[in-house]
Amino acid sequence: MSKKIPRHDFEPKIMAFVCKWCTYSGADLAGTSRMDYSPNVRMVRLPCSGRIDPQFLIKTFEQGVDGVIVSGCHPGDCHYNEGNYYARRRNLAFRQLLDFQGIDLGRLEFSWISAAEAIKWTKVIDAFTDRVRALGPHKQYHELIDPYDHYLEAA
Amino acid sequence: MKTATLQKSDIGKCLDLLIQSQKRVIAPQLRPRLDSPDAIDVLMLTPLENGDNHQVGQGILPLNGVKEFLFVKHEPILAFENKDNKVHIKEVHHKYPETIIFGVRPCDAASIASQNAVFSSDNAGYNDQFFTKRLENTTIVTYSCTTGDQSCFCTSVGLEPDSDRGSDLHLTELPDNTLHVEIKTPAGERVANILAPLLQGEGDQAARDTAGKEAHKNVSRIRNSHLIKAWLDDQSNFDDEMWERLGEKCIGCGACTFMCPTCHCFDIVDETRGSKGYRIKFWDSCQFDHFTLHSSGHNPRDKQYKRYRNRFTCKFKIYQDKFNAQGCVGCGRCIRDCPVNLDITEYMKEVDLKASLPNALRQDPDFE
Amino acid sequence: MIEAIRTQARNLLENKEVDVIIGYAEGSDSTRTTPVFIRKPEEVSRLIFDPRCINSLPLYLNKRHEYPQKGWKRTGIIAKGCDIRAITQLIAENQLTREEVYIIGVPCDGVVSHFSKWDGRLHDGNQATKCAECDVHTPTDCDFFPGERPEVDRSAPYKVSAPQVLNLMGLNTDKRFDYWRQEFDRCFKCYACREVCPHCSCNICITDRTQPNWVDQAAHTKGVFAWHITRAMHLVGRCTGCGECTRACPMDIQVDLFNQRLKDVVQESFGYKSGYSQDEKPPLITYKTDDSEDFIQ
Amino acid sequence: MNIYQPHLMTINKVIQETPDIKTFHLVFQDEEMRDNFRFKAGQFAEYSAFGHGESTFCIASSPTRMDHIECCFRSVGKNTAGLFGLSEGDTVGFRGPYGNVFPLDKFKGKDLIFIAGGIALPPLRSVIWNVLDKAEDFGHISIVYGARTVEDLVYKREIEEWEQMPNVTVVKTVDPGGETPEWKGHVGFVPHILENEFAPNPDNTIALICGPPIMIKFTFEALDRLGFKQDQLITTLENRMKCGLGKCGRCNIGSTYVCLDGPVFWAEELAKLPKEY
Known part of the structure; x- marks a missing residue:
């Protein structure tokens, strides 16, 4: 029996960009082990966290998500030896850029989750979902994303 | 033509009256900005909430022209939705509020006719309603210049600093701190009626003409700029060495075209999110290399200097040939805002020189 | 001289x-x-x-x-x-x-x-x-220098950011967003900031590519946000701080504030200053195994 | 009226001409348009795949066959890739017809040579069928058509059909290296084959040319050497366009807007234009 899912006024939309070797396998394990975690997350599987271009994250915000999570293998465990080291540097800079732009860093998460860490995956997702839920909808950015909708209202 | 006199100090009250009459009033304002040591004071045409902090008649030119209130930066021209595997087109409802643009400089006002020549049905019978409907609901209150800066060259393209072309209501500053008001059109008359409590008697036409002549002296002039068209008409000048020599420093940004009050080029793209989408018309620039790039990879204007040649030709030939309108109004924005100081008047001078050689050269004592 | x-x-x-x-x-x-x-x-x-x-x-x-x-x-x-x-x-x-x-x-x-x-x-x-804050008033690596070249002292400590950056960092996140939103409202994507940049050296810019179309071409605020974030991100650790992008901006938007902020980040996190070494790799194409990861779960 | 608003059309049939070229048969969804729509050979239109954008192609079908409109395009950019992804039953947008026409009246009683390269045959195909449907008005018809490879030839079935017609000569060629063992046509570039293998007689003949700018240039030169005069050469240009209405400002050659004054130009008109196409 699954536990009762609490209801909230606001359910954030969360996007996860994950590395296929570690985090995706970890999430897969969480699924096959029938672990409970927030259903708010949608996942995109990529070969490596080093493949996750910051452009993806901008596009994701443009599609109206409330939080984005990037996850890959632990340092030293990269299937391609060093992809996640590059990802780490890039995301460090990118976070600061988004912060300077005025996007709450609470809406961005970066984690190392290995293929065995199904429990960590569920914990990270649950904690992140709660955090984004507390922040509320990403209202400021949402105001930008449909710049022409008001043209459909009859004069 | 009716005239009147207005106290210069009453402009704020004028703006208040217009705002109270439920019009959208746009006038130059100092733009608030983050405190910065590199900051420069910037005038922008901005919709006003009240007449307090207007800068009508101040400075040379606002940064933006009236262009962005008529041919807006970007707008949807169509909405569509994909429902049940079928495309449905939806109309977009543009609002064209009654607008008064107050304190427009004569060069900007003259540019409206050029844009209108492109977008109205004069051009092959196709009427771009997004432009023309906005123009119908816009009243232009112009404000003569008393001086120009180093970049102004309106007198070189046949305009004057006190020109009333494209104006509905024309204001000229007189030395005694009053404004000479000329009502040029019915739309101007309607504005004048709103301003009636502030208008006094008839205007002093003689003082206005003197002021205009005085201002005329303050704008530098290029000799014989009327020769440019004939020179451009001559096909053999298309490959003149001048184009590459002057144009090679051009870096291909679109600053001059976007700032230009007569530049009208645009692009159309579709943007979608989910099943709905919009077709958007937005400013584009002939200075971008992909502007004319064919899908085959062939590019008719493959070098930057060729793109600038097109811009110059557009201003001084294509506009006249194709749209029977003036291509350049001499506002000087393209000179002020060019990052590499590519100066359109240098082209004009060069062409002037080439076109007037050898006859005029020796006869004109003013020639440098 | x-x-x-x-x-x-x-x-x-x-x-x-x-x-x-x-x-x-x-x-x-x-x-x-x-x-x-x-x-x-x-x-x-x-x-x-x-x-x-x-x-x-x-x-x-x-x-x-x-x-x-x-x-x-x-x-x-x-x-x-x-x-x-x-x-x-x-x-x-x-x-x-x-x-x-x-x-x-x-x-x-x-x-x-x-x-x-x-x-x-x-x-x-x-x-x-x-x-x-310039420490290269006397140029370093040149083939010709007019006159006697004085010894240059480059031991001055690294100075953090221009005051405007600090001003902005002092605001809360939402205010910062509103500031940029207001500024970017004027942007019409003339790309002068890109074209004057010595480091924007791509033959075809990512914004000009349409397949896939990463950055919306129209100058609505969404597209402008995407463009300036992209531009700043592509210049991380490469921008040498000439400030041309801000000077060239015809709409007078201080786009180089992004680059200045990231210059600080790169200096603090990776100890890298761009434009001083022909051999050192720019920070984002290299890594250290002990890079900071305090932001990572 | 919003001049940028397209009419909706349904794709009735899709023909895969080559791996990256498709032909669409389009029918107006609006009955009134279906009955009243008219165009002439040489005109172009804006076709849109909603969500991808608009592209400009000449109408490839003949005005003598109005049961549907045809367009033929190669998938190269965002818009054409969007169109390429559509299938039978899908909706496309259509604005047009725009531009000038081939002056068929002036061709009456004359021999016609159609010269095209690659994806440039569709604009001429409209004229070809128009002329063939009124064959009694015209003299002998020759079609010189080339592509990079055998695979890149479009309208393969129709070319066979034309070859069977008594009043038609078809000269096919592919660029060197593009031939297959079964290939029975010529091998070589179109201007070369035209001049050296086909060598048409210029008397009472009009040559209609469509192709990339470089091909037009060399074909003009070849025809010039064969004795053709400027008033015997007519071509259709394909500059990049967005609006098709003379407003967006990108298809101009000097003061000439291809969308309004073209796309059909006589050689003597082209000679007066700057080399900007």
Whole structure:
């Protein structure tokens, strides 16, 4: 029996960009082990966290998500030896850029989750979902994303 | 033509009256900005909430022209939705509020006719309603210049600093701190009626003409700029060495075209999110290399200097040939805002020189 | 000083050591200067140098391939200290080899922040902010230097950011968002910030690509946000802080604040300063195993 | 009226001409348009795949066959890739017809040579079928058509059909290296084959040319050497366009807007234009 899912006024939309070797396998394990975690997350599987271009994250915000999570293998465990080291540097800079732009860093998460860490995956997702839920909808950015909708209202 | 006199100090009250009459009033304002040591004071045409902090008649030119209130930066021209595997087109409802643009400089006002020549049905019978409907609901209150800066060259393209072309209501500053008001059109008359409590008697036409002549002296002039068209008409000048020599420093940004009050080029793209989408018309620039790039990879204007040649030709030939309108109004924005100081008047001078050689050269004592 | 530069330029052209010299000449009015391409020895008298010489000329090094029919192989360039940093960075990124350029270094006391502020001399009121913290007033790596080159002290501690960056960082996140939203409202995507940048060296910019279309082309605020984030991200650890993007912006948006902020981040996190070494790899194409990861779960 | 608003059309049939070229048969969804729509050979239109954008192609079908409109395009950019992804039953947008026409009246009683390269045959195909449907008005018809490879030839079935017609000569060629063992046509570039293998007689003949700018240039030169005069050469240009209405400002050659004054130009008109196409 699954536990009762609490209801909230606001359910954030969360996007996860994950590395296929570690985090995706970890999430897969969480699924096959029938672990409970927030259903708010949608996942995109990529070969490596080093493949996750910051452009993806901008596009994701443009599609109206409330939080984005990037996850890959632990340092030293990269299937391609060093992809996640590059990802780490890039995301460090990118976070600061988004912060300077005025996007709450609470809406961005970066984690190392290995293929065995199904429990960590569920914990990270649950904690992140709660955090984004507390922040509320990403209202400021949402105001930008449909710049022409008001043209459909009859004069 | 009716005239009147207005106290210069009453402009704020004028703006208040217009705002109270439920019009959208746009006038130059100092733009608030983050405190910065590199900051420069910037005038922008901005919709006003009240007449307090207007800068009508101040400075040379606002940064933006009236262009962005008529041919807006970007707008949807169509909405569509994909429902049940079928495309449905939806109309977009543009609002064209009654607008008064107050304190427009004569060069900007003259540019409206050029844009209108492109977008109205004069051009092959196709009427771009997004432009023309906005123009119908816009009243232009112009404000003569008393001086120009180093970049102004309106007198070189046949305009004057006190020109009333494209104006509905024309204001000229007189030395005694009053404004000479000329009502040029019915739309101007309607504005004048709103301003009636502030208008006094008839205007002093003689003082206005003197002021205009005085201002005329303050704008530098290029000799014989009327020769440019004939020179451009001559096909053999298309490959003149001048184009590459002057144009090679051009870096291909679109600053001059976007700032230009007569530049009208645009692009159309579709943007979608989910099943709905919009077709958007937005400013584009002939200075971008992909502007004319064919899908085959062939590019008719493959070098930057060729793109600038097109811009110059557009201003001084294509506009006249194709749209029977003036291509350049001499506002000087393209000179002020060019990052590499590519100066359109240098082209004009060069062409002037080439076109007037050898006859005029020796006869004109003013020639440098 | 300028006479020494002209003489050297003439020699270089006469001896065919370079095909062209990119320098500064008098502009269209007394407050402006303009980039100039000198190809004939007799034209060197057009070259000038004074605090109005704002432009960062290395950007033309990226465009040198556009002029193959002119036999533009080796370029002579007149460069301020900050321009040499830009060239150094281009070399570090393999956009250029050191042999392709002949650098004529010029000592520079600073330049004006904007042409409109030039009143005949340079003073605190019109000097660009970047010049206040500049440590390359005397250029480093150049092939020619007019006169005796003084010893340069570069031990000064790293100074954090311009005051505007700190002002913005002092606001809360939402206010910062609103600030940029208000500023970007004016942006019409003329891409002057991109075209004047010595480091925007891509043949086809990501915004001009449509398959896939990462950045919306229309200048609505969404598209403008995406463009400026993209631009700043692509310049992380590469921007040498010439500030040309802000100066070139016809709508007067301070787009270089992003670059300045990221310059601080790169310095603090990776200890990297762009434009000082031809050999050191830019920070985002390398890594250390012990990089900071305090933001990672 | 919103001049940018397209009419909706349904794709009735899709023909895969080559791996990256498709032909669409389009029918107006609006009955009134279906009955009243008229165009002439040589005109172009703006076709849109909603969500991808608009592209400009000449109408490839003949005005003598109005049961549907045809367009033929190669998938190269965002818009054409969007169109390429559509299938039978899908909706496309259509604005047009725009531009000038081939002056068929002036061709009456004359021999016609159609010269096209690659994806440039569709604009001429409209004229070809128009002329063939009124064959009694015209003299002998020759079609010189080339592509990079055998695979890149479009309208393969129709070319066979034309070859069977008594009044038609078809000269096919592919660029060197593009031939297959079964290839029975010529091998070589179109201007070369035209001049050396086919060598038409210029008397009472009009040549209609469509192709990339470089092909037009060399074909003009070849025809010039064969004795053709400027008033015997007519071509259709394909500059990049967005609006098709003379407003967006990108298809101009000097003061001439291809969308309004073209796309059909006589050689003597082209000679007066700057070399900007």
